[in-house]
Amino acid sequence: MLNLETAESPHKLRRVAIEPVSRVEGHGKVTILLDEENRVHQVRLHIVEFRGFEVFIEGRPYWEVPVTVQRLCGICPVSHHLAAAKAMDLVAGYGPLTSTAEKLRRLLHYGQLVQSHALHFFYLASPDLLFGFDSEVGKRNIVGVAAAFPDLAKRGVMTRKWGQEIIRHIVGKRIHGTGCIPGGMNKPLHVDERDALRRDVDEIVAWARESVDLVASLHETNPDFYKRFGEAPSNMMGLVNAAGETDYYHGGLRAVDADGAPIFDHVDYTTYQDVLQEETKPWTYMKFPHIKALGAENGSYRVGPLARVQVADRLSTPLAEDQRRKFVAIGQGKPLHGALMFHWARMIEMLNAAEMARDLLHDREIVGTDLMADKGPARGEGVGVIEAPRGTLFHHYRVGKDDLVTYCNLIVSTTNNNQAMNESIRAVAARYLTGREVTEGLLNHIEVAIRAYDPCLSCATHALGQMPLEVELVDPDGALVSRVRRG
């Protein structure tokens, strides 16, 4: 592992800042400290995230929390809605969900996975994969691959729209939905709504399959580059079911090390604080969670698609599992850790989610009306965990006898990936910036590594009028040498 987190004498180094300032809160910034010969001495990713969100939740009645938390993030409100609802099922004392309620929540989640992964692939990943690099030979090959997929943009948008339609039908409206409530669901899926979703599902599965093929084809144009870019070996974690399959909605926590050896398995996620510990650092608002048994130095881990498809023994659907096998074979027995491999894993997951959604849309129980579980005594504390599109998401609450939330702890996917993202960026910086002039193209390589993770930037607010990207070069004395604006 590269030791580039803290330079020995940072005051003597030149500072390069890549500062996207497109959001009021939640912007990211990469700082690179270089010496006089442009050697990388320190790299840090700063993300202002989830400041004050726990305080925002504390003091609110528990039953409104699954709705309120949707305001934490404008891009993944369904993830927070589901995780909070799972925690509040426990808080309120409900037993296991009814079969229909759990299937509706799962369909909601799979719809979200499809739309989120489609958006990422169409809008962020494919431009990087198709046009993001400067090898002319590579470009010629890539243009040929792209020509075989002429409707990429249209498919991306239509797939995204289909996932959004699942969400709209299940939670009732496009935003501020109230589908999941403690103990179950508050509305059934009607037959006409199910049939509307069924009409397009086979096409969505076919498109997802072709998207996996596209990523695989791009990989074939330059296998070593795609495998090694931003490569940062790390521990990995995800939820698996009893059969060892990735379970995006519910399961036990499994962690493996960088070589794939088990660290822990089938851990009840309500005891997550027994196996995970959160650490703060003075240079960022973000927390750095790590595996407690390994300590802060060695215990950081990666979550999200690249971790999930490798932590699990298999995926639950045939097309996706076939693709997963081909993917892991690239590693020849060792886990893959390159940042660009995220894109491939993400498309395999999109296929997995689309297949599972198709199965649920043909399940008679999905239009059932038995939506609420039996209720027992309130427990006063609950933990809800799901595999959100970007990775494992923890919601932990305690509630007083007056039904008001007294404690809230959130560990979001981006926080779980914090150290892994930093390591990927350090790997890119060390490989592409050392000893060379700092150009926009080189800095773009760092952005490519960031985009692979698609970090959540607590974007519940944003506003027009701000620049998407600013790059600053500052000398060892802190004076601005140059500034580059992009966008």
Next chain:
Amino acid sequence: MRLVVLGWGNDSRGDDALGPALLDRMTAAGRPEVTIVEDYQLQVEHALDLVGADCALFIDAGKGTPAPYAFSRLAPKRDATHSTHALSPEAVLDVYLQVRGEAPPPAFALCVRGESFELGEGLTRDGLERLELAWSFIQTLMAEQSVEAWDRLARQSAPLVRVPA
């Protein structure tokens, strides 16, 4: 004129609620010829909301933008971004161009300057004043529903300058 109005923001974050607040008023005003779309963020699928429209109006709060508001004509442009977390109106128009293979409908942005965007806050005093001014301007727009008239108003407005936070 078949008009689509897209507004976005978070009504739990201070002046970020300016867009949703204006949409609430437009909804209450009850104009059946106007399609109103509200969301947390602009995303690629909003390009599909523009299909069949004669004109689009994007409404959002702004940070560091002209006060009380800026009204401008938009053109398709791809964002340079590191995240899928939000698109600009120009990027949505660019997605329309990519997906439909044709120019999007004429589009305008009404950007109301906000001052504070902290979680759990309501509109600031400045935000409340600008909400009234922007609402008055929207009524002017509704009274003169033509692209030519809106172009004229856009030329009279302070430009929407993008500045760092």
